[in-house]
Amino acid sequence: MANKLIKHHLFWPLSVLAALLLFNLLYSPDFFRIVVRDGNLYGSLIDILNFGAPLILVSIGMTLVIATKGIDLSVGSVVAISGAVACLIVSQASDQSAMGVIWTAIASSLLLAVLLGVWNGVLVSAARIQPIIATLILMVAGRGIAQLITSGQIITVSSAPYQFIGAGSFLSLPFSIFIVGAVLLIAALLARKTALGLFIESVGSNPRASRLAGLRSGTVILSVYMFCSLCAGIAGIILSSNVSSADGNNAGLWYELDAILAVVIGGTSLNGGRFYLMGTVVGALIIQTLTTTIYMIGVPPEITLVVKAFVVLAVCLIQSEAFRKSIMHRWKKRKYPAEQEVATHAS
Template sequence: MIKHRLFWPICVLAGLLLFNLIYSPDFFSIKMRDGHLYGSLIDILNFGSPLILVAIGMTLVIATSGIDLSVGSVVAITGAMACLSISRSVDQNALITVLIAVLAALLLSALLGLWNGLLVAGFGIQPIIATLILMVAGRGIAQLITNGQIITVLSPKYQYIGAGSLFTLPFSIFIVAVMFAAASLLTRKTALGLFIESVGCKPTASRLAGIRSRTVMLAVYMFCGLCAGMAGLILSSNVSSADGNNAGLWYELDAILAVVIGGTSLNGGRFYLTGTLIGALIIQTLTTTIYMVGVPPEITLVVKAVVVLAVCLVQSDKFRRLFRGRGGRGKAGNYPANREVNPHA
């Protein structure tokens, strides 16, 4: 059981929750107020929803031996586009207005993902460079859309995406559940998952075997862009505004950390969506813990980095062997120095 890929991430998540329970005895308490559930656990799921969405898309990209550094910028662009479209409407709360804004923003996010995919699969640019272009330019595009200002909208229907409730739970949780279920079914119940892993392991061999590796990579980057677009809608609707400068800032790094904590290798190949989900919950729980304990803002990122490093180290078999004093040569090399070897054996 200790060797299971999810054992240590689950232990870390349980340890963080236990620490919060000790520090604040009412941490696990959930209350019903005005037909909605409230509590720290609900907040972790609600505020962690955008990160989980981005991490799901990032998992599939990393599985193809790629990376997407532009997801944070796509989050900002999508939220800015949706809020701009609604703010220019005469009736901001009209259902058709909100639907058009949401669909246009999601379409734009998919096109941005397609752009990354074309650079990587079509022109052969290294993924870190191809997505770095949109990471830098995208933040500027978001600020151009908002004209350097914070766009505020007055639309309860749009606000429902990030701040509404369904069956007493935040609506954003259901969005994550649908996307996670869709990604799991497509990658584990169809051949798509094998195609993605094959492209990540040996792209040339996959192409020679008849797999359309470029098409797979295009689809993966588009899906990642779409996930980032949904995260942008949740973030902007939750506060009924769009901030092109700060929305989605550093989300790409948190998403990569969530994927790595979940057991997916940056070298590509095998991927674990359930592990990514746990990794994202670890990061969000850690963020909640830091704020609850009252860690000074100037060292928040340092504390976060130390904890993430510790999580990655405990997952390393080599580190655990070294920590237990069994590093170095394996059993085959542990021969006594004065042992006589029979040449006729």
């Protein structure tokens, strides 16, 4: 039973997340404290969920892309473009609080995000360009497009309805949590309750065999890139609405790397095939909790990324079954050298 539990794909990610939370609790006894102010819940745990919402969204989309043996390096740029377009439309309106303006900004932003996903998907599925190169094109160009939209400036808005998306509360919890929950539920239903999930895993495991079996692998690949960009677009709206502004240069910066790390920590292989959405969510929460921990203990900003990289490396090594077996073998060899020597001669 214990061995089966350890081999579960969520065991090590949940263990690392629990260890991080325990460290924070020991360092700051009030870390788990949740207070109610004006009918809303506040606390460090709520902040982790709220601030981690955009990364979770991007990571969900990235999971499906990686499951097809692809990669999307453009999600950070899509986040910046999406937020820039939405804030530009709201800022140019005479009445920034009009719901018609808000819905127009959201629809335009998400439509553009989907079109950017179509661009990536066509380059990968139709033009047969390697995913890392195809999405690198939009990663570089997209950041420039975002700055063109904002004219190199930070666009600020003063719209309460728009701000509610990323900073508002619903049923005492941040509204962004419900957005993540809805997207995760839709992705899980499509991936596990329909044939789409099987198609994605088939394409990732063996694209040629999938095509020979009659599966339209190009359509599947196009779909996952569209969905990934849509998730990045939603994340961009949440980020920009949370601070009531859009920064084409810094919004979504390095999100693609954090999303890839979240997917890998969650147990999904970069070689494609089987994927784990809940593992990805846990991986994103680990990264957000780690970021919160680093800021809380006062690590200097200039070495924050170094500390983060080492911790993520340790998490990935702990999760690796091959690495654990290697360590265990070395430990047994050092502790029982005589037995190991007898076993070697016997073989």
